[in-house]
Amino acid sequence: MxxxxxxxxxxxxxxxxxxxxxxxxxxxxxxxxxxxxxxxxxxxxxxxxxxxxxxxxxxxxxxxxxxxxxxxxxxxxxxxxxxxxxxxxxxxxxxxxxxxxxxxxxxxxxxxxxxxxxxxxxxxxxxxxxxxxxxxxxxxxxxxxxxxxxxxxxxxxxxxxxxxxxxRIIRVIGEPDKRFAEDPVRMIRAARFAGSLGFDIEKNALESICRNKDLLKHAAPSRMYEEVQKLFFCGHAKAVFQWLEKTDLLHPMFHDFSHWIDEDKDRLNWIYQTLEQMDRWRQAGLRVHPALLFALIFGEYHEFLVQRLVERGMSPHEAARNAVHSHLKDICQNVRVPKTVIYQVCDIMSNQARFHRTKGRKPQRFIQSKGFLDAFLYFKFSSKVHLRDEKLLDFWTELRKNVPQNTQSRKSKDSKNQQDKPEIPIE
CATH class of the missing domain: 3.30.460.10 (Beta Polymerase, domain 2)
Structure with a gap:
């Protein structure tokens, strides 16, 4: 040729x-x-x-x-x-x-x-x-x-x-069914390129993705974790997610989560606002670590699971840790989320109950604790999305102003991006 x-x-x-x-x-x-x-x-x-x-x-x-x-x-x-x-x-x-x-x-x-x-x-x-x-x-x-x-x-x-x-077309080289069978992750890449570049997926390739989406179960879970981060950290996460919906790739990636969305499409509002926030952070050059990404994307679903456990008599703290850990361990069959990230997401969700304790020295101790900043970013985001706990948000926002910056971020030696996080804005 x-x-x-x-x-x-x-x-x-x-x-x-x-x-x-x-x-x-x-x-x-x-x-x-x-x-x-x-x-x-x-x-x-x-x-x-x-x-x-x-x-x-x-x-x-x-x-x-x-x-x-x-x-x-x-x-x-x-x-x-x-x-x-x-x-x-x-x-x-x-x-x-x-x-x-x-x-x-x-x-x-x-x-x-x-x-x-x-x-x-x-x-x-x-x-x-x-x-x-x-x-x-x-x-x-x-x-x-x-x-x-x-x-x-x-x-x-x-x-x-x-x-x-x-x-402005995403076109597969060769016969789409065969090429996607060779490497199923190509289907996710097609959605990412279409969303991030503002392109369309060529008709035959789009139909092939919809037919072959279940091949994703053959993809290596560790590689899928890397691809998921590329999907949502590309700066065009909302557009990419909409392609995942259009191609139905969300189901083999996050089975229970996607079925929960299907039960009530209004639940997409939280996800879209999360992804829009991710895009604003990326466009501003801010680094967001995977634990905060997963906490926010799955946040409303995790709250749903937590509430069910609380109604069965479990404490909010225990319910949060159990629900989040169980869900993230389940998706590891398809997307291998590292244990450290799972535990950090558990911390973010289980710490939400602590924002309701505003008496005595508890707020000062919490605000100086290792996991406060991640939990606060989630609390602030959920408050603005659901228009709830506005007085509590004002209380914690004001309290932060009186706490030295060096006590708010994590002190882990291997977390190079922590210094980027203390002033991450929520819009």
């Missing part, structure tokens, strides 16, 4: 908008005699006048050859063998051009560790080296199959991605 090639004068991609680390990797590979392309989302975003979050490189050098070339390199992954080239504050992910998954896995019988496919069709391991064209055609969507050639500064398109960028 002859690719579409845009010369330097015909596109927007410039080296000045590419990270210096990525440029160094590209030139080092080129100078050593290898083909070196900037690949994937970085090229897509530069063509859309967006700032890429990261830059990936594709080359015909093998992982072992790359490791010999860069002292600051480590090889990662079994499913896809990759080279991570480490710079201060940045990792340039460098992959070897790969060939498409063959129809007959026995074709690679002599290739050690090359290919492994599950009965469902999901690819468990794929390390079959190929050409730039083959590499482009094995990527998920046409808009992610674009290359920037450092040798002549051209943009190379084997899959029709340039046209789809113009038409």
């Amino acid at each position: 002859e690719p579409t090639i845009l010369k330097r004068a015909d596109h927007k991609v410039s080296r000045k908008n590419i990270s210096s680390a990525a440029v160094k990797v590209l030139y080092r590979l080129k100078d050593e005699g290898y083909t070196a392309y900037l690949a994937g989302g970085g090229v897509r975003d530069l063509l859309l006048d967006r700032n890429p979050k990261d830059f990936d490189v594709a080359t015909n050098a093998t992982p072992e050859q790359i490791r010999k070339m860069f002292r600051n390199c480590r090889l990662v992954g079994r499913r896809f063998r990759l080279a991570h080239i480490l710079f201060r504050g940045e990792i340039i992910e460098t992959s070897t051009f790969r060939a498409p998954v063959p129809d007959d896995p026995d074709e690679t019988i002599h290739c050690e560790n090359a290919l492994r496919i599950e009965e469902s069709g999901m690819v468990l391991r794929d390390n079959i080296w190929g050409t730039p064209e083959e590499d482009a055609m094995r990527r998920d969507f046409t808009i992610n199959a674009l290359f920037y050639n450092i040798a002549d500064f051209s943009v190379i398109d084997y899959a029709g991605g340039l046209k789809d960028l113009e038409q």
Whole structure:
């Protein structure tokens, strides 16, 4: 297949908008005699006048050859063998051009560790080296199959991605049913790209997602956790969530939660306001850790579960911890939420009852405790959404003004983002 090639004068991609680390990797590979392309989302975003979050490189050098070339390199992954080239504050992910998954896995019988496919069709391991064209055609969507050639500064398109960028379409490369069976997480990625870029999902791909959504049960739960964070921390969380609804992907991801929403669509109001708040925080450059994300998204559902346990005679504190822990442990079958995050969400919800205790020294002790800030952000958000506890909110807001800042944030040595959190606004 002859690719579409845009010369330097015909596109927007410039080296000045590419990270210096990525440029160094590209030139080092080129100078050593290898083909070196900037690949994937970085090229897509530069063509859309967006700032890429990261830059990936594709080359015909093998992982072992790359490791010999860069002292600051480590090889990662079994499913896809990759080279991570480490710079201060940045990792340039460098992959070897790969060939498409063959129809007959026995074709690679002599290739050690090359290919492994599950009965469902999901690819468990794929390390079959190929050409730039083959590499482009094995990527998920046409808009992610674009290359920037450092040798002549051209943009190379084997899959029709340039046209789809113009038409604002998410199109699967190849037959959608087969490609989603190979990697079910591609369905979630389609929803994320559609929501975050403001694109539409091409008709055949959209119908395929709706048919194959249950394949998500085959996806690795740890990878699903990473993808969920990308969904809701992308800065366009509400639009992404609406695509999850449209494609019905929410059900295999969060089964009980989605059925609870189906019982009363008014419950979407809390979720939409949560996601709008997340988007405002991200657009303001504020970092929100996963525990607060899960506490807010599932907040109204957790309150529903807590109230049922309280009506059965359990104390509010115990009910909160039991309900939240039980729900988050259940979803770990599909989305493996780390234990530390589960315990932090339990703390946020179980601490809500403490906001009603305003007598004596209890408020001062609570406001100086480790988990106060997260709990307060949740309390403030729920107060504004439900128009409740307004006098209590005023009390705690005023009390915070009289407490030194260094006693309000967590003192955990490994929580680098804590200093970002004390002044996170709730609108």
